Amino acid sequence: MAPVLAAQGLSVAISTRDGRTVTPVRNISLALDAGETLAIVGESGCGKTMTCLALSGLLPRRAQVTATSLTLAGEDLATLDRRRAREVRRQRLAVVFQDATNGLNPVKSVGWQVAEAVRLRAGGSRAAASAEAQRLIGRVGLPDPARIMRAYPHQLSGGMNQRAMIALAVAGNPDVLVADEATTALDVTVQAQILTLIAELQREVGMGVVFVTHDLGIVAQIADRVAVMYAGRIVESGPVGEIFAAPRHPYTAGLIASLPRIDRRERDLSVIEGQVPPIDAMPDGCAFAPRCQRAADDCRRTSPPLARLGGVHAACLHPLREMA
Amino acid sequence: MTALLTASDLTRSFRAGRKRMFRPAPRFNAVDGVDIEVARGETLAIVGESGCGKSTLGTLLLGLAEPSAGRVLFDGQPVRGRGGDAWRRMRRRIQVIFQDTNGSLDPRLPIFAQVREPLDIHRIGARAERDARTRAILGAVGLGPHLWQHVPGELSGGQQQRVVIARAAILEPEMIVCDEPVSALDVSIQAQVLRLLRQLQRDMGLTMVFISHDLAVVRHVADRVAVMYLGRIVETGSAERVFQAPQHPYTQALLAAVPVPDPARRTARVLATGEPPSPMNPPPGCRFHPRCPHAVPRCRSEVPALRPIAGRETACHVAGALDAEITRIAAE
Numbered sequence: 001m002a003p004v005l006a007a008q009g010l011s012v013a014i015s016t017r018d019g020r021t022v023t024p025v026r027n028i029s030l031a032l033d034a035g036e037t038l039a040i041v042g043e044s045g046c047g048k049t050m051t052c053l054a055l056s057g058l059l060p061r062r063a064q065v066t067a068t069s070l071t072l073a074g075e076d077l078a079t080l081d082r083r084r085a086r087e088v089r090r091q092r093l094a095v096v097f098q099d100a101t102n103g104l105n106p107v108k109s110v111g112w113q114v115a116e117a118v119r120l121r122a123g124g125s126r127a128a129a130s131a132e133a134q135r136l137i138g139r140v141g142l143p144d145p146a147r148i149m150r151a152y153p154h155q156l157s158g159g160m161n162q163r164a165m166i167a168l169a170v171a172g173n174p175d176v177l178v179a180d181e182a183t184t185a186l187d188v189t190v191q192a193q194i195l196t197l198i199a200e201l202q203r204e205v206g207m208g209v210v211f212v213t214h215d216l217g218i219v220a221q222i223a224d225r226v227a228v229m230y231a232g233r234i235v236e237s238g239p240v241g242e243i244f245a246a247p248r249h250p251y252t253a254g255l256i257a258s259l260p261r262i263d264r265r266e267r268d269l270s271v272i273e274g275q276v277p278p279i280d281a282m283p284d285g286c287a288f289a290p291r292c293q294r295a296a297d298d299c300r301r302t303s304p305p306l307a308r309l310g311g312v313h314a315a316c317l318h319p320l321r322e323m324a
Numbered sequence: 325m326t327a328l329l330t331a332s333d334l335t336r337s338f339r340a341g342r343k344r345m346f347r348p349a350p351r352f353n354a355v356d357g358v359d360i361e362v363a364r365g366e367t368l369a370i371v372g373e374s375g376c377g378k379s380t381l382g383t384l385l386l387g388l389a390e391p392s393a394g395r396v397l398f399d400g401q402p403v404r405g406r407g408g409d410a411w412r413r414m415r416r417r418i419q420v421i422f423q424d425t426n427g428s429l430d431p432r433l434p435i436f437a438q439v440r441e442p443l444d445i446h447r448i449g450a451r452a453e454r455d456a457r458t459r460a461i462l463g464a465v466g467l468g469p470h471l472w473q474h475v476p477g478e479l480s481g482g483q484q485q486r487v488v489i490a491r492a493a494i495l496e497p498e499m500i501v502c503d504e505p506v507s508a509l510d511v512s513i514q515a516q517v518l519r520l521l522r523q524l525q526r527d528m529g530l531t532m533v534f535i536s537h538d539l540a541v542v543r544h545v546a547d548r549v550a551v552m553y554l555g556r557i558v559e560t561g562s563a564e565r566v567f568q569a570p571q572h573p574y575t576q577a578l579l580a581a582v583p584v585p586d587p588a589r590r591t592a593r594v595l596a597t598g599e600p601p602s603p604m605n606p607p608p609g610c611r612f613h614p615r616c617p618h619a620v621p622r623c624r625s626e627v628p629a630l631r632p633i634a635g636r637e638t639a640c641h642v643a644g645a646l647d648a649e650i651t652r653i654a655a656e
Contacts, residue, residue: 043510159599187373188539189596192581196594214510217540217583221590240587258515260544262582263589265564269544271519272512275480 003031009068024050026232032208039223040212046229094169098181100161104153111149121172136167159190180212231287238312248314327361334358334394340604354380356555367532369546376552419492423504425484429476436472439490465490482513499531554611561636571638
């Protein structure tokens with residue numbers, strides 16, 4: 001089965017005001033099957049949101065997106081003209097962001113906005129779209145859908161707006177849902193509700209989900225596969241079970257070990273020393289080498305390619321568990 | 325165990341809305357009748373979701389705000405002492421670390437001068453001694469000499485938080501109140517800062533009040549924990565007891581909702597429906613009852629008081645019965 005969303009050699013380059021070029025995303029490849037959840041995880045500045053915006057076609061023209069191929073539901077967006085590519089994305093792909101309250105239009109009622117999304121994806125009459133909007137608003141768990149239809153975003157809480165945003169996203173059954181830190185702004189009890197809702201809708205609609213997050217707990221709970229990003233590159237990717245049980249890249253291993261745990265008490269956290277290099281001063285070779293305890297001379301010269309290692313792919317010259 | 329900090333029946337109310345003629349403005353209690361004790365050398369964590377009053381409680385414990393009722397004693401003295409001298413003496417003994425480093429640091433003052441400033445204000449030691457202490461504390465928090473003449477804007481978020489910590493620690497206070505000190509930081513930087521806080525606590529014998537919404541971080545740092553919901557403490561006790569076997573249905577819901585970073589244990593569950601109601605208009609009786617899966621009619625009318633259940637204090641009418649039920653199921 002062909003993946004519903006696939007990117008080969010995706011890069012994003014942005015020219016700065018002083019004439020230089022920075023590349024927040026460098027030559028990454030992704031594939032997402034229908035019904036599957038792919039988590040993109042990494043710390044601030046790793047390029048996960050830029051990747052998400054590039055896949056969704058939401059970057060401004062100033063940012064140059066290049067890809068060997070970028071297919072969505074069987075169509076290669078890299079070869080289509082801008083207008084046609086936008087049309088394919090509008091039909092097939094939906095996005096949910098962190099800040100739903102500002103993501104919604106403040107001067108239109110929630111019902112109007114969801115109905116518009118229905119009409120854009122599925123067409124049909126205004127009345128039919130409105131009825132479908134009310135069904136969706138009930139489906140995402142908002143109480144009293146008829147009242148919520150007439151409400152404006154400022155009258156709802158952050159959690160309710162995020163539910164409205166999800167109703168808007170799943171209108172017309174898209175093939176792919178891109179969720180960028182969709183639950184980060186929510187309290188933990190509400191976050192659990194929203195994650196459950198997304199998983200239910202995913203099963204009902206059969207859509208693939210790209211879930212971008214910094215929270216490894218969420219990744220472990222919802223993802224089928226994981227891509228770990230560091231300094232604009234994917235450093236490790238594979239099935240969620242293997243990534244957590246036996247990470248190959250020292251960054252992935254360090255990230256998991258530095259996490260305070262809710263399920264057990266750990267007196268001392270393991271710590272990754274140092275910090276991410278600034279985007280305009282990336283070192284030669286592996287970008288993680290300056291923080292890596294396993295780094296050798298070759299790491300500072302050669303940028304390691306993503307290579308198959310057991311069940312996962314890792315971009316590291318001296319991966320963990322080499323003998324295994 | 326003697327308490328270093330004691331707060332009794334602490335309440336802080338705010339005006340909600342406009343004053344009308346012949347009628348006082350409506351008020352609500354962001355903190356509502358809270359009792360807290362912190363023993364010397366321990367870390368008490370105050371946890372809860374947004375709007376539960378944990379930060380307001382923090383400002384009351386620090387003496388930065390006047391409580392509407394109740395009082396806070398630090399080592400037997402009121403934390404809001406009368407007169408500039410008493411206030412200043414108290415500031416030397418209690419320090420604070422906030423999440424927002426931008427708001428805590430002077431954007432134009434170089435790091436070195438910024439960290440030395442508390443010594444200047446309190447006129448501690450001669451100039452050379454102040455400089456020596458500043459160098460020592462900057463070294464202790466891991467900020468090298470190449471950064472000392474930089475201004476905060478030139479530092480990363482993690483480095484800025486180290487400056488804030490150095491500034492708080494340089495007076496060698498007895499207690500530090502940390503309000504979400506690592507919430508703005510990435511995981512790898514968060515681990516570095518948590519390690520630093522722990523080192524300082526060990527080396528200086530610090531007492532800490534750690535305010536956070538992040539339960540995993542709290543489990544890592546806390547000796548004791550107080551769980552807040554809409555202005556009240558619903559459960560408090562040793563961190564191990566509370567995390568291993570929470571008794572209050574809200575604590576249970578909170579802990580069950582935290583995603584565990586282990587794909588072999590997909591256990592995150594939804595135990596509380598809906599969202600916290602507005603603190604302006606809290607429900608009567610137990611404030612958690614509209615979301616509680618175990619609520620009985622009594623919960624709607626009668627406010628539950630904290631009472632000892634299973635080795636900690638819980639404010640719940642049904643918690644003891646729940647405990648008995650769990651014991652019964654476990655025995656089967």
